[in-house]
Amino acid sequence: MQAVRQLGAGVLNMLQGLGRSSLFLFNTLARTPPLLLRFKLVNQQIYSIGVLTFFIIALASFFVGMVLALQGINTLQRFGAEESVGLLVALSLVRELGPVVTALLFAGRAGTALTAEIGLMKSTEQLTAIEMMAIDPVARIVAPRLLGGFISMPILAMAFSVIGVAGGYLVAVGLMGVDAGAFWSQMQAGTEFGTDILSGIIKSIVFGFVVTWIAVFQGYDCVPTPEGVSRATNRTVVYSSLAVLMLDFIITALTLNSL
Amino acid sequence: MPQTDDNLIDVRDLQFGYGERPILSSVNVQIKRGNVVSIMGPSGCGKTTLMRLISGQVRPQQGSVTVDGLSVPELSGGELLNLRKRMGVLLQSGALLTDLNVYENVAFPLREHTRLSEELIRKIVLLKLQAVGLRGARHLMPSDLSGGMARRVALARAVVLDPVLVLYDEPFSGLDPIGKGIAAKLIREMNDALGLTSVLISHDVAETCEISDYIYLLGDGTVMGHGTPEELMASQEPLVQQFMNALPDGPVPFHYPARPYIEDLLGVAV
Numbered sequence A: 001m002q003a004v005r006q007l008g009a010g011v012l013n014m015l016q017g018l019g020r021s022s023l024f025l026f027n028t029l030a031r032t033p034p035l036l037l038r039f040k041l042v043n044q045q046i047y048s049i050g051v052l053t054f055f056i057i058a059l060a061s062f063f064v065g066m067v068l069a070l071q072g073i074n075t076l077q078r079f080g081a082e083e084s085v086g087l088l089v090a091l092s093l094v095r096e097l098g099p100v101v102t103a104l105l106f107a108g109r110a111g112t113a114l115t116a117e118i119g120l121m122k123s124t125e126q127l128t129a130i131e132m133m134a135i136d137p138v139a140r141i142v143a144p145r146l147l148g149g150f151i152s153m154p155i156l157a158m159a160f161s162v163i164g165v166a167g168g169y170l171v172a173v174g175l176m177g178v179d180a181g182a183f184w185s186q187m188q189a190g191t192e193f194g195t196d197i198l199s200g201i202i203k204s205i206v207f208g209f210v211v212t213w214i215a216v217f218q219g220y221d222c223v224p225t226p227e228g229v230s231r232a233t234n235r236t237v238v239y240s241s242l243a244v245l246m247l248d249f250i251i252t253a254l255t256l257n258s259l
Numbered sequence B: 001m002p003q004t005d006d007n008l009i010d011v012r013d014l015q016f017g018y019g020e021r022p023i024l025s026s027v028n029v030q031i032k033r034g035n036v037v038s039i040m041g042p043s044g045c046g047k048t049t050l051m052r053l054i055s056g057q058v059r060p061q062q063g064s065v066t067v068d069g070l071s072v073p074e075l076s077g078g079e080l081l082n083l084r085k086r087m088g089v090l091l092q093s094g095a096l097l098t099d100l101n102v103y104e105n106v107a108f109p110l111r112e113h114t115r116l117s118e119e120l121i122r123k124i125v126l127l128k129l130q131a132v133g134l135r136g137a138r139h140l141m142p143s144d145l146s147g148g149m150a151r152r153v154a155l156a157r158a159v160v161l162d163p164v165l166v167l168y169d170e171p172f173s174g175l176d177p178i179g180k181g182i183a184a185k186l187i188r189e190m191n192d193a194l195g196l197t198s199v200l201i202s203h204d205v206a207e208t209c210e211i212s213d214y215i216y217l218l219g220d221g222t223v224m225g226h227g228t229p230e231e232l233m234a235s236q237e238p239l240v241q242q243f244m245n246a247l248p249d250g251p252v253p254f255h256y257p258a259r260p261y262i263e264d265l266l267g268v269a270v
């Protein structure tokens, strides 16, 4: 009985949170058009969200690309098809690992920073102070961050794929002696823009949208105490990681079906 | 808006509570233009809440709140913003924006609300910082300021748009005696020099009496006494006497409402 009640309360809570966060998203999006005239605010966020996350993404993608090449060659050798390793690395990165790993790293680095920053501004009454200065904190503080996140994430995911391919090339061609011409030509022949690359781009756009949304909402909605901020930061990582992995499955299923 | 009324703020029969719990009831406060009026009262009696009602952050459950002839609870979003542009608020914590330095904090409202040139913004900001004695600290970040300095920066920011009304929530708390004296003098001088009306929330009887034209004493969720500082000092009301003379016990209980102590000690439940 107790368990059923708890489950019910949990579900209600979740639905309520979903409702509140949707309303919040709507309100924030409604306040983005004026930002086009003050794009400097968004630029600052793209810098602090995007540029600072870039180094982590670059490093991670390089290693992921190298591992993919090693594993790929190891398996493909059994069929005498190690020339195809370029294609394998590129497809894995563009379709899956680029958007997904970037989104997970993005949640851990930029998402938590956004939540903590907005949460701290709330708990130290900075948001109230802004409101008292007759400035709308959603328009001035939240909206530029949301937009900055939306814009940064797809670019980061693309960088991830590109650098990952470079890492793969280094291992396959430099280390394992795969022919460079074959590496590139197989990759080019086998990768299609309409399906592979586009599905990767769609994923990165959706993930960027969801992760940034979760991050700013958790910050804005947190209990305004130090403990509340730390919990909200935690929730950002957990919720966005789960959301990314679930959405990845859904989008993959949809795009593969439509082939 | 030509205003012949001499009360800038008029609060009548106000009732308010967070959720079920009543905080304020039948509160009547009138604040004359040009005056420094203080609201005093024990911790937790609802002073900050009254300020939230005046600045339109929360709505009363009953009664009216009028500021400069406008009924605050009935204002639309845009009207409320317009009113707030004419209102400076110093929050209890100061609440400087942590990612901006002192200069940018004071310049923030100007940048958001006006299209003044950089040169003019600089002049205004330096003028306000000079008034609070922190012109030399303009490059510091909020984390590098002492509590008292941060409060003064917040004060400069609160008056940078030249408001008609400034609300100060405990501007003296956490200041040393010299700092308190300076802040009190500053509030009075700014009020007179800029032609403001100031509402001051405070526990500090001495400083408050020195600079106030009129004082409201809150307690038990309502106004327990009001008058000029001299009138309150001379008052025979037990609560007023207790507060003005800082007596530890009296009509204002030291304890938060609870069941009898002995019962609690003998009981087991937390």
Ligand SMILES: Nc1ncnc2c1ncn2[C@@H]1O[C@H](COP(=O)(O)OP(=O)(O)OP(=O)(O)O)[C@@H](O)[C@H]1O
Pocket: B018, B023, B042, B043, B044, B045, B046, B047, B048, B049, B050
């Ligand atoms: N957001 C809130 N939700 C629920 N209760 C609140 C909230 N803010 C304040 N209260 C309660 O309202 C009462 C009055 O609070 P308020 O902050 O107005 O007191 P105060 O007079 O400013 O006290 P202090 O001098 O300590 O600042 C307190 O008992 C507090 O517990």
Ligand SMILES: [Mg+2]
Pocket: B047, B048, B049, B092, B169
């Ligand atoms: Mg207070």
